[in-house]
Amino acid sequence: MKESIPKIGVYVCHCGSNISGKVNVSEVVEYATGLPNVESAQEYKFMCSDPGQQLIISDVKEKGLNRVVVASCSPRMHEKTFRLATQTAGLNPYYFQMACIREHDSWVTENPEKATLKAKDLVRGAVARVAHHEPLTPRVVDINPNVLVIGGGIAGMQAALDIADAGKKVFLVEREPTIGGNMSKFDKTFPTLDCAACISTPKLVAVGQHKNIELMTYSELIDLKGFVGNFTATIKKKARYVDASKCTGCGICSEKCPSKKILSEFDHQLTYRTAIYTPFPQAVPNTRVIDKEHCLYFKKGKCKACEKFCEADAIDFNQKDEIIDVEIGSVIIATGFKTFDPTPLTQYGFGRFKEVYTSIQFERVNNATGPTSGEITTKDGRKPESVAIIHCVGSRDQNHNKYCSRVCCMYSMKFAHLVKEKTGAEVYEFYIDIRSPGKGYEEFYNRLQEEGTHFIRGKVSEVTDIVDDPSDQGKLTVVAEDTLARKVRRIPVDMVVLSVGLEPSEGMQDIARMVGFSLDSDGWINELHPKLGPLATASDGIFIAGCCQGPKDIPDTVAQAQGAAGSALSLISREKLAIEATVSVINPNRCMGCLQCENVCVYGAISYNPALNVCEVNEALCKGCGNCASTCPNKAITVKHFNNDEIMWEMEGILSN
Amino acid sequence: MNDIKIVAFLCNWCTYTAADLAGTSRLKYEPEVRIIRLMCSSRIDPVFILKALMDGADGVLVGGCAPGDCHYSKGNYYARRKVAVAKTIAESMGINTERIRLSWIPASEGPLFAEVVNEFTEKIKELGDNPTKNEVYL
Numbered sequence: 001m002k003e004s005i006p007k008i009g010v011y012v013c014h015c016g017s018n019i020s021g022k023v024n025v026s027e028v029v030e031y032a033t034g035l036p037n038v039e040s041a042q043e044y045k046f047m048c049s050d051p052g053q054q055l056i057i058s059d060v061k062e063k064g065l066n067r068v069v070v071a072s073c074s075p076r077m078h079e080k081t082f083r084l085a086t087q088t089a090g091l092n093p094y095y096f097q098m099a100c101i102r103e104h105d106s107w108v109t110e111n112p113e114k115a116t117l118k119a120k121d122l123v124r125g126a127v128a129r130v131a132h133h134e135p136l137t138p139r140v141v142d143i144n145p146n147v148l149v150i151g152g153g154i155a156g157m158q159a160a161l162d163i164a165d166a167g168k169k170v171f172l173v174e175r176e177p178t179i180g181g182n183m184s185k186f187d188k189t190f191p192t193l194d195c196a197a198c199i200s201t202p203k204l205v206a207v208g209q210h211k212n213i214e215l216m217t218y219s220e221l222i223d224l225k226g227f228v229g230n231f232t233a234t235i236k237k238k239a240r241y242v243d244a245s246k247c248t249g250c251g252i253c254s255e256k257c258p259s260k261k262i263l264s265e266f267d268h269q270l271t272y273r274t275a276i277y278t279p280f281p282q283a284v285p286n287t288r289v290i291d292k293e294h295c296l297y298f299k300k301g302k303c304k305a306c307e308k309f310c311e312a313d314a315i316d317f318n319q320k321d322e323i324i325d326v327e328i329g330s331v332i333i334a335t336g337f338k339t340f341d342p343t344p345l346t347q348y349g350f351g352r353f354k355e356v357y358t359s360i361q362f363e364r365v366n367n368a369t370g371p372t373s374g375e376i377t378t379k380d381g382r383k384p385e386s387v388a389i390i391h392c393v394g395s396r397d398q399n400h401n402k403y404c405s406r407v408c409c410m411y412s413m414k415f416a417h418l419v420k421e422k423t424g425a426e427v428y429e430f431y432i433d434i435r436s437p438g439k440g441y442e443e444f445y446n447r448l449q450e451e452g453t454h455f456i457r458g459k460v461s462e463v464t465d466i467v468d469d470p471s472d473q474g475k476l477t478v479v480a481e482d483t484l485a486r487k488v489r490r491i492p493v494d495m496v497v498l499s500v501g502l503e504p505s506e507g508m509q510d511i512a513r514m515v516g517f518s519l520d521s522d523g524w525i526n527e528l529h530p531k532l533g534p535l536a537t538a539s540d541g542i543f544i545a546g547c548c549q550g551p552k553d554i555p556d557t558v559a560q561a562q563g564a565a566g567s568a569l570s571l572i573s574r575e576k577l578a579i580e581a582t583v584s585v586i587n588p589n590r591c592m593g594c595l596q597c598e599n600v601c602v603y604g605a606i607s608y609n610p611a612l613n614v615c616e617v618n619e620a621l622c623k624g625c626g627n628c629a630s631t632c633p634n635k636a637i638t639v640k641h642f643n644n645d646e647i648m649w650e651m652e653g654i655l656s657n
Numbered sequence: 658m659n660d661i662k663i664v665a666f667l668c669n670w671c672t673y674t675a676a677d678l679a680g681t682s683r684l685k686y687e688p689e690v691r692i693i694r695l696m697c698s699s700r701i702d703p704v705f706i707l708k709a710l711m712d713g714a715d716g717v718l719v720g721g722c723a724p725g726d727c728h729y730s731k732g733n734y735y736a737r738r739k740v741a742v743a744k745t746i747a748e749s750m751g752i753n754t755e756r757i758r759l760s761w762i763p764a765s766e767g768p769l770f771a772e773v774v775n776e777f778t779e780k781i782k783e784l785g786d787n788p789t790k791n792e793v794y795l
C-alpha cells in the first residue's frame with residue numbers, strides 16, 4: 001500500500017570536498033527544507049559511509065519519515081547502498097530516490113553558483129518524484145535444477161559431465177545417432193599429438209553411463225518455452241527403428257544388410273555404410289539406426305534381413321518419432337561447427353581430382369578406424385611421395401568467410417607431422433600467415449620447421465592435373481606464388497589437403513529463434529558481452545560453450561564448457577530467483593488489445609489473451625525497458641518505478657522554480 | 658533573457674553512463690542541462706518531450722545507445738520514431754523542432770556527451786527563450 005501523506009527526508013552529501021568544493025551544500029539543504037512534503041533535510045561528509053547511512057535510518061525512525069532522497073553521486077554508484085539503508089530503516093526500498101549532484105554537477109560545472117542552482121533543481125526533481133513512488137516487491141520464483149545441453153560434442157559432453165557430477169540432472173540432446181562431435185573423427189590432437197580417441201572415448205562412455213545424464217541422441221529441440229529457471233523444452237526423438245533396450249550392438253544386422261553403398265557421413269564420403277548402421281565402432285549409444293531413406297524395406301516393402309538375423313529381436317519397423325517435453329531451469333548450447341564446403345572454389349579441384357581431400361576427410365584417413373585404417377595412402381593404395389596442404393580455404397577470404405578459423409594452421413601442421421612420420425613424404429604448407437598463439441603452439445611450429453616441412457608463403461592459384469615433367473604423370477601440380485621468394489612455384493604432389501575453415505552448424509537460425517539469442521553476421525552465437533559475458537547470452541539462463549560461439553581449439557572449448565557448466569550450476573543452485581520488480585503492467589480496463597506492445601517487445605514478454613481481448617505481461621520475461629509503455633496508444637501500460645507519474649513529476653519538479 | 662533550461666532524458670546503459678563518465682573525467686560543460694534517467698531511450702514518450710517544452714524547458718535532449726548497441730536490443734530505433742512523432746506535433750504547435758534533439762552516445766564516450774551538451778546548449782541559446790512555455794496547456 002502506498003503511504004498517503006509523504007514525509008520526505010533529504011540528505012545532501014559533501015563527498016569530502018568533491019561536492020561541497022563546488023556546490024554550496026548548506027544552501028541546498030536549507031532550500032530542500034522548504035520543499036513540499038519535506039520533513040527533514042540534513043547534510044553529511046560521506047552519506048555512503050556507515051554513519052551516513054545511520055543518519056538516514058535513525059532520522060526515518062525518529063521523525064516517522066516514509067520517503068528518502070539522497071543527493072550525492074550517481075545512482076549507478078550507490079543506489080543499491082541507499083535502497084538497503086531505506087529498507088533497514090523499515091521502509092520499502094523503492095521509497096527512495098537519488099539526485100546525482102556529483103558526476104552530473106559538481107564535477108562538470110565551472111561556476112559554483114550555477115552548480116548550486118543545478119543541485120537545487122535536481123533535488124527538487126527527486127523530491128517531487130519520490131512522493132509518487134510506489135512500494136515494490138521483487139517477485140521470487142523457484143528454479144528448476146535440471147539443465148538441458150544441446151549438442152554432444154566435446155563441449156556438450158564436458159558441460160554435461162560437470163553438471164551431472166555436481167548431482168544435478170542433465171538432458172543431453174544430440175541430433176546425430178551418437179555423441180562425440182567432430183573430435184571423435186580425429187586421430188591425434190595438436191600440439192601434444194595425444195591420441196584423440198584415448199581422451200574422448202572415455203568421455204563418451206562416462207556420459208553414456210552417468211546416472212544423472214539422460215542422453216537423447218538422434219533427437220532435436222523443436223521448441224523452448226518459459227523463462228530463466230522455468231523452461232519447458234520440447235524434443236523430438238527420431239525413430240531409430242531399433243529398440244534401444246534390446247539392441248546389444250553386436251552388428252550382425254549391418255553385416256547382413258544388403259543396402260551397402262551409402263556414403264558414410266562420419267567418414268565424410270570416403271567410405272560406404274549400410275542402411276542399418278552405427279557411425280563408428282565406439283559410438284555411444286551403440287544402438288544401431290535404420291536410415292529410412294536407404295532401407296530396402298522402407299523403399300520397396302521387402303527385405304527385413306536385419307530383423308531375421310537379430311537375435312535380440314530389437315528391430316522394430318513400426319517405431320514412431322517421439323515428442324517429449326522436459327522441464328529445465330537453464331540451457332547450454334554447444335552445437336559446434338561444420339567444415340566449409342570447398343566445392344565452389346573450383347580452382348582447387350575438390351570433387352574433380354580424387355586425391356584432393358578436405359581436412360576433416362584427412363582426419364579420417366589418419367584415423368585407425370577410418371577408410372585406410374590409419375595408413376596414409378592414395379586412393380589407389382600408393383604411399384605418397386609428396387603432399388600439399390593448402391591453408392585458409394574459405395577463411396580470410398572476402399568472397400567466403402572473412403574471419404580466421406583459428407585452428408587450421410595448427411591442424412595443418414599436425415597433418416604435416418603425421419605425413420612425415422607415417423610416409424616420409426615431402427610436405428608443402430601453402431600459407432598466408434602462420435597463426436600459432438597458444439600454449440606450446442609456437443614451439444610446435446618450430447618443431448615442424450626443424451622436421452623439414454616446406455613452408456611456402458603464398459596463396460595457391462590452382463591445383464591441376466597438367467604436369468610439367470612427364471615423369472610426374474598421374475600427380476597433381478600445385479601452382480602458387482611464393483611471396484617470399486617472389487616467384488611462381490609449380491609443385492607436383494600425390495595428395496592435396498584443403499584446410500577448410502569452420503562454419504556454424506546447420507540449423508542455427510532455428511535454434512536462435514526458438515531459444516531467443518542472436519547470431520552475428522557470420523552465424524556464430526552472440527555472447528552477452530565480448531569480454532565480460534563470454535558464456536552467457538542476452539537471454540537469462542541460456543549459456544553457450546565451444547565452437548557455436550566461434551572457431552576455437554579443444555582446450556578453449558573445454559574451458560568454455562566448464563565455465564558454462566559453472567554458470568548454469570551457480571544459477572540453479574540458488575534454488576530461488578528474485579525477478580526485478582521494475583516490470584511492465586497492463587491495465588486491462590484500458591487495454592484495447594491492439595497488440596502494438598507485443599509488436600515492440602523483443603523479449604516475447606507480452607502475449608494476447610483473446611478471451612478478454614487484452615494483452616498481458618509475463619513478468620519473468622519482462623526486462624523493464626519501458627518501450628511498450630510509451631508505445632501504447634491508450635496509456636494502458638505502466639512500467640513499475642518508471643511510470644508516467646514518476647517521470648512527469650520528476651520533470652515538473654526540475655522545471656518548477 | 659532568462660537562464661535557459663534543458664531537460665535530458667538519457668538511457669541508463671549508454672548515455673547516462675557517458676554522462677557519469679564525463680563527470681569522473683572532470684570534463685567541464687555548460688551547466689543548463691538537467692538529466693532524467695530512463696532505463697532505455699525507448700521509454701521516451703512524445704508526451705514527455707512536449708510536456709517538458711510546455712513546462713518551461715527550452716530544449717529537450719534524448720540520449721540512447723549507438724545503433725545496434727541498445728541494452729534491450731532495438732529500443733533506440735523505437736526511440737527515434739517516438740522523437741520523430743514529438744517533433745511533428747511540436748511543429749504543429751509552433752515549437753521550433755530544433756529544440757528537440759536525439760543523440761546516440763555510447764557509454765564510453767564521456768567527451769562526446771560533453772560536446773553534445775555544449776553544442777545543444779549553444780543552439781538553444783541561439784534560439785532564445787522558448788516562446789511556447791507556459792502558453793499552451795494540455
Ligand SMILES: Cc1cc2nc3c(=O)[nH]c(=O)nc-3n(C[C@H](O)[C@H](O)[C@H](O)COP(=O)(O)OP(=O)(O)OC[C@H]3O[C@@H](n4cnc5c(N)ncnc54)[C@H](O)[C@@H]3O)c2cc1C
Binds near residue numbers: 151155173188221363
Ligand atoms: C580438421 C580439424 C582438425 C582439428 N584438430 C584439432 C586438434 O588437433 N586439436 C584441437 O585442440 N582442436 C582441433 N580442432 C578443433 C576442434 O574440432 C574443436 O575445438 C572441437 O571439436 C569443438 O567442439 P564442440 O563440442 O564445440 O563442437 P562439435 O565437435 O562440432 O560438436 C557439436 C555437436 O553438436 C551437435 N549438434 C549440432 N547442432 C545440433 C542441434 N541443432 N541439435 C542437437 N545437436 C546438434 C553436432 O552433431 C555435434 O555432435 C580441429 C578442427 C578441425 C576442423
Ligand code: FES
Binds near residue numbers: 670721726729
Ligand atoms: S538501453 Fe540505451 S537505448 Fe536502449
